[in-house]
Amino acid sequence: MKIAIVCYPTFGGSGVVATELGIALAERGHEVHFITYKQPVRLELLGNNIHFHEVHVPEYPLFHYQPYELALSSKLVDTIKLHDIELLHVHYAIPHAYAGYMAKKMLLENGIYIPMITTLHGTDITLVGRHPFYKPAVTFSINKSDMVTSVSENLRQQTLKIFDLDKEIEVIPNFIDFKKYSSEFTDCQRTLMAEDNERIITHISNFRKVKRIPDVIRIFERVQREIPAKLIMVGEGPEKEYAEQLCDDLKIKEKVIFLGNSTEIDRILCFSDLFLLPSESESFGLAALEAMANKTPVISSNAGGIPEVNKHGVTGFLSDVGQIDDMAKNALYILGDDKTLEKFKKSAFEVAEKFDISNILPLYEDLYERAYKSR
Numbered sequence: 001m002k003i004a005i006v007c008y009p010t011f012g013g014s015g016v017v018a019t020e021l022g023i024a025l026a027e028r029g030h031e032v033h034f035i036t037y038k039q040p041v042r043l044e045l046l047g048n049n050i051h052f053h054e055v056h057v058p059e060y061p062l063f064h065y066q067p068y069e070l071a072l073s074s075k076l077v078d079t080i081k082l083h084d085i086e087l088l089h090v091h092y093a094i095p096h097a098y099a100g101y102m103a104k105k106m107l108l109e110n111g112i113y114i115p116m117i118t119t120l121h122g123t124d125i126t127l128v129g130r131h132p133f134y135k136p137a138v139t140f141s142i143n144k145s146d147m148v149t150s151v152s153e154n155l156r157q158q159t160l161k162i163f164d165l166d167k168e169i170e171v172i173p174n175f176i177d178f179k180k181y182s183s184e185f186t187d188c189q190r191t192l193m194a195e196d197n198e199r200i201i202t203h204i205s206n207f208r209k210v211k212r213i214p215d216v217i218r219i220f221e222r223v224q225r226e227i228p229a230k231l232i233m234v235g236e237g238p239e240k241e242y243a244e245q246l247c248d249d250l251k252i253k254e255k256v257i258f259l260g261n262s263t264e265i266d267r268i269l270c271f272s273d274l275f276l277l278p279s280e281s282e283s284f285g286l287a288a289l290e291a292m293a294n295k296t297p298v299i300s301s302n303a304g305g306i307p308e309v310n311k312h313g314v315t316g317f318l319s320d321v322g323q324i325d326d327m328a329k330n331a332l333y334i335l336g337d338d339k340t341l342e343k344f345k346k347s348a349f350e351v352a353e354k355f356d357i358s359n360i361l362p363l364y365e366d367l368y369e370r371a372y373k374s375r
């Protein structure tokens, strides 16, 4: 099938999922066209089956805001026509579903019918999409999608609660490509980060408020009072400066390493002993799944869809949002002795394996087939 994928090309989970999905579809023989404003960060290889079309938004001084949706929908129309694309899959409702619907209508004027699938990822619903400024447009574009998926059951329920929808939402969870983990890294350079007797704790995110970055720091501060440990913070975002300041205030800055954005998170996770995700809200928690795939147990909040990934007492522990004492206590329990840590590492990996792309890709292919047949 010839498939167009629209996503955010940045480090965010939705862009990562869309990119990995496109790569896997191309490996299965589909022809995949990414249409977005920058080459997606995890899209390294362009080949016969995988293409990237950049959306340009010309600057014009009259515009206070440059009209990205307009440029995207025009680019969609041109690309879909030029490459005889058969299906459009947009990730993240805002503004992709809206632009996709406009493209669909324009194509219809030319006698071309293209089914559109919208995948909801989380903040497009729970944070941004529900805002009165966006809600009518988001409701409209979800209802106008031919098929809608969400990345967790929790997100499906929240979407139905927040919006007045006449569309069914199918749950297709996020995934991991375990082929990447089949050969262990031979250069897992733990010694660069910590002493032999130290535990390594990791957090990866976009450092936005919703991630509760101060909780990450405070949980670590409690843990390192009891056992030797280092904290590795991966990512960039608005809370980073405050996080650095807080480490200084708590006198732990020598024990916290800020690495910035990384395209090599597996190389960091391969030597991590524990992953922290105390988020305020999280539709799925792809970063937690990536940690588990690297045999790293997870201490998290029980917000949103996280319990569908992190299993309490098995792959890690869940606490109510903001319960940092409880999270620190659970972290110390896992890290307390090698035997317990090994047990959690093993279970984290086993649960993560259920989310292998080989189990999830057929769900998307089946969805595409149904959408295509319903034309």
Ligand code: GMT
Pocket (backbone or CB within 6 Å): 011, 012, 013, 014, 015, 017, 092, 121, 122, 123, 124, 126, 151, 174, 206, 208, 210, 281, 282, 283, 284, 285, 286, 287
């Ligand atoms: O976590 C973020 O803030 C980034 C955001 C995104 O849209 O890129 O992530 C959302 O989508 C991910 C992929 O489906 C999910 O794993 C994250 O849980 C979700 N984030 C939130 O719901 C806050």
